[in-house]
Amino acid sequence: MSAARKSPPGAAGIVDRARATLFGVAVGDALGATTEFMTPAEIRERYGVHREIVGGGWLKLSPGQVTDDTEMTLCVARGIVGSGRWSLGPIADRFAQWLSGNPADVGGTCRRGIEEFMEKGQLEAPHDERGAGNGAAMRVAPVAIYALGDEELLSRLAVEQARITHHHPLSDAACVSLGTMIQRGLLGAPPRDLREAAEELAARHPEFRFEKYDGESSGYVVDTLRTVFDAFFSTDCFEECVVRTVNRGGDADTTGSIAGAIAGARYGFDAIPRRWLQALDPDLRGELSALAEALVRKSPLFAGT
Ligand code: MG
Ligand code: MG
Numbered sequence: 653m654s655a656a657r658k659s660p661p662g663a664a665g666i667v668d669r670a671r672a673t674l675f676g677v678a679v680g681d682a683l684g685a686t687t688e689f690m691t692p693a694e695i696r697e698r699y700g701v702h703r704e705i706v707g708g709g710w711l712k713l714s715p716g717q718v719t720d721d722t723e724m725t726l727c728v729a730r731g732i733v734g735s736g737r738w739s740l741g742p743i744a745d746r747f748a749q750w751l752s753g754n755p756a757d758v759g760g761t762c763r764r765g766i767e768e769f770m771e772k773g774q775l776e777a778p779h780d781e782r783g784a785g786n787g788a789a790m791r792v793a794p795v796a797i798y799a800l801g802d803e804e805l806l807s808r809l810a811v812e813q814a815r816i817t818h819h820h821p822l823s824d825a826a827c828v829s830l831g832t833m834i835q836r837g838l839l840g841a842p843p844r845d846l847r848e849a850a851e852e853l854a855a856r857h858p859e860f861r862f863e864k865y866d867g868e869s870s871g872y873v874v875d876t877l878r879t880v881f882d883a884f885f886s887t888d889c890f891e892e893c894v895v896r897t898v899n900r901g902g903d904a905d906t907t908g909s910i911a912g913a914i915a916g917a918r919y920g921f922d923a924i925p926r927r928w929l930q931a932l933d934p935d936l937r938g939e940l941s942a943l944a945e946a947l948v949r950k951s952p953l954f955a956g957t
Contacts, residue, residue, distance in 0.1 A: 661840045663954065668921045669838045670797045670944040674725065676890070676916025677793055677909040678940060679928040681721040684898035684908025685709045691901050703895045705931040709905075711756050716931035719757045721790045721909040723750055728813060729794035729943040732950070738798070738809060740775045744816050757905075759787040759871065765817025776812075777819045784822040786876040788814030790906045792827045793913040794947055796834035801953030806831045822857060826873045829853035829860075830910065837917025843885075846918065850881050869902030876903060880911045890915045890923040 661669065686709040687695050687702050695702055707715035727750055731743030747766045751758065765777045777783065795813050799806035810827040832849040854860045859874045862881035869879040883896040890912075897911040898904040916924065929937065948954060 663948075665840070665920075666800070666838055666953070667945050667948050669840075669917050670800075670948045671941055672890075672916030672919065672921040672924060673793050673797060673834055673838065673913050674729070674916070674940040674944045675921070675924055675929065675932075675937075676894075676912030676914075677725050677790075678718050678722045678912070678932055678936060679705070679924060680894050680898070680908030680910070680912025681718045681905045682707075682713075682716050682931060683894060683928065684904035684906070685711060685713050685717070685719050687898050687901050687904040689901070690904070692899060695899055695901050701895065702899055703891070705928055713756075716933060718932070718936065719905050720755055720759065720762070720787075721906050722936075723755060724762065724787075724791040725793055725909070726939070726943070728791050729947060732794060732798050733943055733946040736950070740812060740816060743813060744769045744775055747816065759785055761785045762787040762817045769816065776815045777817055779819045781820070783818045783820035784873050785818060785871050786823075786826070786873040786903065786906050786910070787871075788816075788818035788823050789826045789830055789873050789876065790909055792831050793834055794943070795827075796831035796917075797838065797944065797947040798951055799831070800835055800838055800948065800951035802951075803832055803835065805952065806835060822859065823873050825853055825857055826860075826877050830877070830914065833914050834917045837914060843918070846914070847885060850877075850885070853877075869897075869900040869904065869907055871903040871906065876907050876910065879907050880914065883911055884914055884918075890919040891925050 682705045707713040727746035731746050735742040748770050751766045768774050795809050799809050807828045810831040811824045814827045833846045836845045862878040865878040865882040868875045883893050887893040893915040894911050898908040
C-alpha cells in the first residue's frame, strides 16, 4: 500500500478520486440530512449510530434524496463544464435557476446573495459580518477539481465562487483550505500533506483549531470545519469519517457533504459504501460521474494533453 502511494495516481486514478469527491458530497448530504439539527444525544437515542441512508429528518426526505449542499455543488460544476471555462456568470445563473425552483432547503446567506445577483447582476456580495456561514465552503469541491495542478489558481477561484454569496475572511479561508485538501487528496498526497493544509488554516485563523474538537457542529464555517477535520483526521476510512461527522448532528448534511468530499478525494471511489451509492438517484449518479471526469479533463493538470 505504501509503495502504491509513492507515485501519484495516473489520469484514471485521478478521475476515480474526483468522482469519489462529488459522490462524497452527495452521500454525505443524504446521510447527514437525517440528523440535521439533532443533538448527538438525540441521535444516539434514536439510531444508536446513524449509518444508513434512510431519509426523513426535518425536511422529511425520501431515502437518498439530497439537499442544497449537493444541488449548489452541481450548479458550480455545471456552470464550469457548461461554459467550458472559468466564468462566474454561468455559475450564478444556475444558482438563480435553482433558487427560482423553490428548493426545500436554502441557507439565508445563499438566498440573499443569489437574490442580489438576480436583481443587480452582482457577482460579488458585499462584505458581511454574518457571511461566515458554511454555504460557500459546501460547494467548493468542483472548483478544487477544475483547478487541479495549480494551488494558486485554486485559491483565487475558490474565493471568487464563494463571494457570489459569502464575503467574509473566514469563509474565504475555509474554502481555500478545503479546496487544497481535496486537491492534495486527488493527487494521492500522503495524509500529512492534507493535515498541513488544515494546520496552516488554524495557524492563520486560530478559531479553526480542531484537535479533539467536540463543540458545536453548526452552520458557522469554523464549527463546520472543526467538526469535519476532527472526524477526518481521527478515522482511517471513508465510511467512518462521514459517520463520525453526521453523528455530531447540527448542520449534519453540510458537515457530512464536506467530510464526504475530502474523504472521497483521499480514499477513492471504491471506499464509498456501495449501499450508499445505490441509495442515490441513478440520474444524479450519472451526472456526478460525467461532471467529475469533465472537470478533471479541463484542469491545468490535463487540459491540452
Ligand atoms: Mg442541506
Ligand atoms: Mg445544512
